Amino acid sequence: xxxxxxxxxxxxxxxxxxxxxxxxxxxxxxxxxxxxxxxxxxxxxxxxxxxxxxxxxxxxxxxxxxxxxxxxxxxxxxxxxxxxxxxxxxxxxxxxxxxxxxxxxxxxxxxxxxxxxxxxxxxxxxxxxxxxxxxxxxxxxxxxxxxxxxxxxxxxxxxxxxxxxxxxxxxxxxxxxxxxxxxxxxxxxxxxxxxxxxxxxxxxxxxxxxxxxxxxxxxxxxxxxxxxxxxxxxxxxxxxxxxxxxxxxxxxxxxxxxxxxxxxxxxxxxxxxxxxxxxxxxxxxxxxxxxxxxxxxxxxxxxxxxxxxxxxxxxxxxxxxxxxxxxxxxxxxxxxxxxxxxxxxxxxxxxxxxxxxxxxxxxxx
Ligand code: SAH
Numbered sequence: 001x002x003x004x005x006x007x008x009x010x011x012x013x014x015x016x017x018x019x020x021x022x023x024x025x026x027x028x029x030x031x032x033x034x035x036x037x038x039x040x041x042x043x044x045x046x047x048x049x050x051x052x053x054x055x056x057x058x059x060x061x062x063x064x065x066x067x068x069x070x071x072x073x074x075x076x077x078x079x080x081x082x083x084x085x086x087x088x089x090x091x092x093x094x095x096x097x098x099x100x101x102x103x104x105x106x107x108x109x110x111x112x113x114x115x116x117x118x119x120x121x122x123x124x125x126x127x128x129x130x131x132x133x134x135x136x137x138x139x140x141x142x143x144x145x146x147x148x149x150x151x152x153x154x155x156x157x158x159x160x161x162x163x164x165x166x167x168x169x170x171x172x173x174x175x176x177x178x179x180x181x182x183x184x185x186x187x188x189x190x191x192x193x194x195x196x197x198x199x200x201x202x203x204x205x206x207x208x209x210x211x212x213x214x215x216x217x218x219x220x221x222x223x224x225x226x227x228x229x230x231x232x233x234x235x236x237x238x239x240x241x242x243x244x245x246x247x248x249x250x251x252x253x254x255x256x257x258x259x260x261x262x263x264x265x266x267x268x269x270x271x272x273x274x275x276x277x278x279x280x281x282x283x284x285x286x287x288x289x290x291x292x293x294x295x296x297x298x299x300x301x302x303x304x305x306x307x308x309x310x311x312x313x314x315x316x317x318x319x320x321x322x323x324x325x326x327x328x329x330x331x332x333x334x335x336x337x338x339x340x341x342x343x344x345x346x347x348x349x350x351x352x353x354x355x356x357x358x359x360x361x362x363x364x365x
Contacts, residue, residue: 004060005086007035007140008133021055035062038137038144046149063137065091071351080351081141082359085110085134089127090359092172093138095145101166101200104142106135108183109174114206117239118229118273120314121173121359129179135186138172139165139194168196171204171225173359177211184218191220198222204269206242207251216258225267225307226255230286231294239273239286248298256302268299271309272330274322282320292330296337306334306341 006014015028027048034045039062042053065083068090072079077097084090089110096103112119113126146163168190170176176183183203190196204225205211215224228248230236236243259266272287299306308331311321327343334341 001059002086005062005064006031006060007063007137017060021059023052027052031056034149036140037147037149038063038140038142039149040067040141040144044149063140064131064133065137065141067141073351075350078351079142079145081138083138083141085130091130091134091138092359093141094172095142095165097146101162102142102146102164103167103169104139104165105169105172106138106186107172107174108135108170108176108179112174113178114175115241116206116227116229118271118311118314118317118319120316123316124359126174126178129182130174132182132185132189135170135182136189139168139190143194165194166196167200167202169202169204169225171202175206175208176203177205177208177214180211180214184214187220187222199264202267204267206240207246207255208242209246209250209254212251212254212258216254216261219262221262221264223264223267224255224259225269226251227269228295229269229271229273231291231298235286235291252298259303264303266302266304268304268306269309270295270306271311272322272327273311274320274326275318276320282322284322284326285319287322287326287330289329289333292333293337296334296339299339300337304340306339307344308341309344 004017006017009017011028011032014032015025018027018031019025030047031045039045041062042048042056042060045053048056064086067081068084069082070079079095081093081095082090083093091107091110093107094105096105107130109129110127111124112122115122143165146165168187170183187201190201191198198221202223202225203215204227206227212224215222227240228236229239231248233243233248236248255266273285274282274287275285277283295306308327310327311319313321331341331343
């Protein structure tokens with residue numbers, strides 16, 4: 001028998017559920033308190049009798065995601081969760097503890113249909129969109145990791161212990177703008193129930209133009225990130241099939257329009273890729289000085305920040321990471337051309353933290 005996922009029930013449905021088990025109504029509130037804090041199972045619910053916890057675990061589960069595996073990076077700041085959904089699909093989410101707060105990287109789909117040539121997430125294709133609850137439960141999983149069974153105190157000026165989720169990046173597996181309405185529903189809820197401010201939320205897209213306009217119409221001052229990865233259509237189409245549908249200029253026009261309309265800086269993601277030549281030497285692919293100049297031409301004069309991303313190696317993919325020197329040369333050209341840029345620190349490379357790597361590994365076993 002399938003277990004009932006209590007997080008998916010309304011308060012009234014939960015009351016009915018406990019009543020049917022012959023329990024008093026107040027048990028529903030107790031259970032809901034725990035679930036809202038991200039309790040992964042019933043064993044942690046200290047104010048319920050032992051036999052009740054046992055009984056509940058036989059017929060129900062707390063969240064619509066269960067932890068299959070967790071990996072802690074030896075940077076001591078990054079934890080990656082492999083989570084299983086109700087139908088057996090697996091997704092990933094990553095908790096990054098930083099000096100400015102705790103950020104969770106959320107998946108928006110199980111798998112991905114976009115087919116980007118450097119990415120692991122898309123190798124097994126798209127399985128399905130995630131629901132609002134499945135995205136929200138990723139945040140709760142991270143929240144439990146940070147705070148555990150400690151009750152949430154309200155600190156008017158922020159939490160001095162820094163143990164709340166403060167930032168959300170929708171940059172995990174999947175293309176959020178193929179699942180826009182659920183992503184919006186999830187973010188509305190994270191904003192209203194967890195108090196995560198719009199300015200600490202980032203949605204990253206490979207460039208689905210109608211979806212970008214949907215975000216603009218939604219009108220919340222979130223951060224938009226565009227996975228650009230190439231400054232000319234010919235090159236971009238080679239590594240990102242979506243570029244055959246929405247061309248660079250169209251994507252950037254929509255993106256500037258969206259970020260300008262809520263007065264936010266646009267984030268551009270640019271993975272620096274190399275290739276092995278016939279001698280096994282790494283040559284620059286999208287990371288040549290010429291492409292740095294082309295990228296500057298596209299962006300100069302706009303309110304943008306370019307995130308240069310070292311490529312996380314994916315064995316199945318035919319690219320190579322480039323030297324630190326080559327990364328800096330690329331960055332220097334952007335800076336010289338007046339384009340804001342920074343190099344994204346690699347996090348959790350040792351735990352397969354790039355999009356979809358863990359899910360892929362687990363699927364091959
Ligand atoms: N589909 C969305 C969000 C998921 S990908 C998008 O395309 O933006 C999140 C970011 O990780 C994207 O910029 C993506 O291009 C990048 N990425 C994917 N595989 C990577 C890898 N192996 N190394 C580094 N970055 C990667």
